[in-house]
Amino acid sequence: MDFSSDDEWIVLDAKNPADSSDDDRGVLALGSPTCSDYELDLDLSSDDSDDDDSVTSRRAAVPDDDDYMSSDPYELECDDDADPYAAQPLTRPLSGMFHHTPWDSVAYAAFDPLRAANSAAKRLIPDPAFAVFPETVTVLASTRGLVCLRGNTSGLYYVANPATFRRVRLPPHTRDHRLDAEPAVVITFEQPPHASSAGFHHYSVVVAFQVHDGVWAVESFSSRTWDWTVGSDICAPETVIASSGVGALGRAFWRTTIGHILCVTPETGTVDLIPAPHEVDARPDWEIGEMEGNFAVACADNARKEVAALYLVAGEAGATQWQWAGQFDGEKAGCHPGMTLLRSQGAAEVVVWDSVADLVIALDFDGRQTRSIGPLNGGNYYTDFIPYIGTDTEIYSEEVGAMFITVDAVTYRIPQSSVKEEQF
Template sequence: MESDEEWVVLCPDNPADSSDDDRGVLALPASCFSSTSSEDEDEDGGGGDDDDVDDDEEIGGGEDEEDPYGVDEDDDQPRRPPPRPISGMFHHTPSGSPAYFAFDPLRTAKQLIPDPAFAVLPEPATVLASSCGLVCLRGDATGFYYVANPVTFQRVRLPYPTRDHARDAAPAAVIAFDSDSPSLDAFHHDAFRFSHYHVVVAYQVADGVCAFETFSSRTWDWRVAGDVCAPETVVAASGVGALGRAFWRTTIGHILCFDPCSGSADLIPAPEEVESRPLWEIGEMEGSFCVTCMDEGVTEVAALYMVPDPRGGEPAWVWAGQFDGENMLRQHEEMQLLRSQGAAEVVMWDPREELVIAMDFDGKATRTIGPLHGAKYGKYHTDFIPYVNSRTEIYNSDDVGSVFKTNDEAVTFRVPQPSVEAY
């Protein structure tokens, strides 16, 4: 049934992040997935949390501000909307349960999700990764991997992997979309389109050596890559999917890159800019893989995009933007960089103020989460996983796989024969 508004009843045991007056029941209008101006939705949005940010940090939100997702009807050819900004952050509570913090967007109500703890899954699970609106989780009891879209309530249990990914520790997992997939169109335009994806897992096979096993939505099976890599230790919580590849930070200071289509792994030197700005993080911006970095005094914050070499050589790094941290962040000297995703924003965490801040390349804070202290938010871990909502489909028109319906009935569809193709 199509309607301009959809009402979703939240589970009282797992409410999404919200103010006291919107617990229990939440209206999620269809326009929630593309920002539109609304004076009636300011109660829990950008206009209501201005006090969370210093006065010298300009928060967007005027009524006359141009809609970033709008299309000028006077143009002969409509322009492509910009990538969506981060909607919020998944994290885990001290009990291990997933939870979700929503950003305060420019003008609309917080973009909450109805089941932030993924209670509809058949077992408790841990959130591992997110990309283009899809979330990868792993069952705490069984070790099964799940892929879910928390906006559309779609979720699928993947076949059991063929290798041991160390069930007693969080694996280094990434969701990477095929480079020729329509996922980016779905990400930009919010289209109901299936997008082929890979779940890439890097796991340790010897001291300082890791191997890779990947699941493909095209073949519906896991494959072990023939390539291995010696990155010392992969930083599992740093995983990023971009350009059809999976990326992680490593303890040797290089970036581990794995291509799930070719099965090849490589260690990429970090850009030279991090030598003078040693505090850095990886992420995805506008579909590109990026590195954000700053110096220890937080006097300058910079972002660079990676440009792969089509001939297979070392990639190039191009300047994406920078801002003066000494002036813009003078009251947030303990800032830490977080992973970015979606729009061109630098995402940072202020542990002293318990505040997550998204900033543009002019150094202006555009949206915030928090402060996170107090009964409103409860206890939390800072294992923040960026999430951008979309309606990206997670299975194709042939109904491949085992899909868990909203009513929790498990329906098994036709599963293709395992692929015999090797890397």
């Protein structure tokens, strides 16, 4: 790829040795959050009262370091008396973005260091193109440091932590997820009290796939059972926008072309269509995301004069409600019509793609630019940005009752035996 500034980008050589299990000096990994999210037990009921215009979305991803963990400026203090319906802030801002190139390869770009961070060093990942995999892959989703990928040849799914250089191939799914089309995939973590000990938290890989024109079903993989389950619900959202997927509150969310938000609860297999907040009527450029543990919607008017963010909250009798989270003057923040909202993750930030300056920019609720990626140039990239937060979250645990082994660069789950777990 052609970058105009070496200072703005971190992309490691795709030929980085993959078999160096004990010499990962270039890896700087973040620790796990010190406090988990509170459970938000929403009964999300369907409501087809408001249809909104669809908006295309993008993607993003990156990791961090041991010295940084020792004095973490984002460390949380857990409050036992906190409101159980208020999500607990995550400890990390976005690290960077994954995206793809015209050559069907994966690329990664790191944000400039956050101004408040103690360390100015940029955090790297050892194999940003995932060249170690036994086949070429496409990045589909990323949540809290874990990345879901699909093999371009086999159609099988992988879960990896690029910061710790570990990955596992999931068992074959039972339904046709349309290998010739981009599946709608989200990684989402279980909410407490089911969270595991530090380093490993049970997660689901949720896939929404089309079974008929405009009709979609769901199949979910659980790290707890290490198996796939087909949901009993179907829905008719016209089209699920695959590149808008967000994992938050133990659920998977996507925008749809009917203007509603598809919500899937993997533990129960239930599917709901949530109307977007009324604020998007006057601010038609909108995108979903996760901010401080909350499921969020960011929206802007056509001129980008006003940018706002709202959080999904529990209402009475299972109704969905939106709570105003923040707003800022887009003109004062330097926003213009050439900017498009991207998915957010981690900190309370609005993330935008500036197609004029070829920059990805993160802004806080005061409209101040905190970090940026770019500028990109040369046209050798796609703007399918997938947000990524670097952590040392594990991708599997012996608690699931099995062992894992790596053979010919493929990590498998096998029955409990004397076979020793290996890294890839």
